[in-house]
Amino acid sequence: MKKGLIILLLIVAVAGLGIWKLVGAFQKGGALGDAAITHFHEQFNANSFAEMYNEGSKVLHDTGPAQDFTSTLKLIRGKLGAYQGGGREGINMNNSNGDKTITLTCKSAFENGPGTETFLFDYNGDKPLLSGYHVESAALLK
16 A cells, blocks of 8 residues: 555656646747747848848748748738737647747737737757748738
């Protein structure tokens, strides 16, 4: 009986440590992701699309040339106007065979209407690097 209780306590302690580490990883990933999104929006409002591309991950560069990325972001910026504010609504961290990514979803306000942004970051170094960006907004249809 005593041996069973000790084993149970060890299991609970190990599970608790795992949960504590997971929560810490989400908090750190969320904070770093939020900082990366703030940087993205600063560049977005300054029309610094080539800089965004240059700072992006290998995955972003593999999707196509800088000219395609910058022309797409110019079009989006032209339709939506300047980013005005918003907040994170979702976070998903993934570790697939050692390749770490973080996906963040935000409800955002732009000069010409609201939108939902989804950011994908490569999270393998000291800071998240942009790998993908998606935005949904009725303002894009006008």
